[in-house]
Amino acid sequence: MTLSPDELWRITQRGVSNIIVREEFVKLLQEGKPLRLKMGFDPSRPDIHLGHVVGLRKLRQLQDLGHQLILIVGDWTAQIGDPSGRSATRPMLTHEEVMENAQSYLRQFFKVVDRDRAQVVYQSEWFGKFSLADVIGLTGRFTVAQFLERDDFAKRFAEHRPIAITELLYPLLQAYDSVAIQSDVEFGGTDQMFNLLVGRELQEMMGQRAQQCFLMPILVGTDGVQKMSKSLDNYVGVEEAPDDMFGKIMSLPDEFIVSYFEYLTDAPETELEDMSRS
Template structure:
């Protein structure tokens, strides 16, 4: 890498992503935004879409074997993620590769040769594998293969640098060994801290439901940012925002509580939707959660049903009448801003604004 820099040759900076869900989360955006900065410095971003490895399942940080995805599921996720990835990266200095190009073409001798490059003892040094091993929990052979497959991606694209989360450190170091075996210079590894989810407890993940998606509507981004616990604010200011370090430190020193959250929420919306959308999202948030008013634009429908639990099922807000009654019992349902307390509530003919939780609204006309 040093010789390339000395000669003014652009580096090949790799970021690999397994498309296992429909959104690109803010957690992914941390290394992706760093990749964009490499592009701005004149280097080439190599985005490896793990359409093959997504069908294997990344065991990093997992306490159990992850469900394998079908090829059709993966293709659905690839299509959903691509637009969001291009919101962050510059297409002019971007090389997009699918690892099925080389992994899907491997024959059994190739797989055996790859497997011969590492020992079981080496793999068991990885924290999650070691923990599962000593606790006598299953580890499949295919999970042992995953770090090798990901490492082989770096060989295939001749990566000079690889970016990702700290949970990928073992895989990145293994890739260096595979590159050396292939006669390449080993890549440099840049690992970012993991962004905690909106619950403030676990890492951001779509499987946990604690994520913010970069392609989500401005109001959704703003609302989710406002729900982040105070304890997670320092992490979000440092990792989720594209601001100079001095400005981030100033925010943390001078702001606090709701003022800091509002600044964070506005800044996050501005990153992908612009300042006007951020202002509108904040106004909509105040309308709904400060002034307790319904949004201006909400879906409408009519029904001949008067029994509220049945109406909630019709709207898709409950899976059954028992489920609907549980929502009512938990004070999660409002009619025209007033919390419903009667699980057997019926509605007279007329038009009402129904609300479930903080974000679901519907204007219903009972005939």
């Protein structure tokens, strides 16, 4: 199936920060073969917000073109905690807490993505069979120096703040997810770029075609300063009451209204241009 220029623009440009590698991704789209779209989430909290919806909407667009979503429940990595964009180690969760949160997450995800064109898998399906030899073999493919290039690790290392060994494992485990499901395209926010690129590299090391990395923009929270986050209390939850959602959106600084319409709605470009001028 050959996409029109307008369809290609909508998929690859609107509400997209970067695609690595864009030309390769467009070629795959134009070939018309169903792609395996990887979206992983760590159920470290029971709720999702509009910041998550930015990526989910893009997944739904691709599902509507016939591509398959592989939704990975990070029931192992959630117990480690990914520090991306954070300045401290996150507390580890029990497996029971993770699984309870996962059920809440899935209910909310399927308000946006098509359940019938999504396959839900759990990391424990492959990591549950991992031996110590498998872990050592995985860690031997990368160096500490490579991982200290990641911004959040580099900052904490320079400031002599703690970095747990388990946190260094996080990008490796997320990368192996791509190998386990033979991902064609992985989706994540711009703060996940390092992890997605590790997945791309690991696939090549293990004889697979390198996945494309689809990086979504970070939605600014209702404070108009930092990214939307429950921990910063600047979020709009997917399951909040409509009146509460409306009140929070109305508190948003005017300069971010256009980006909210661009990332979260199908408003025509002409309408967005009119908003920008007003």
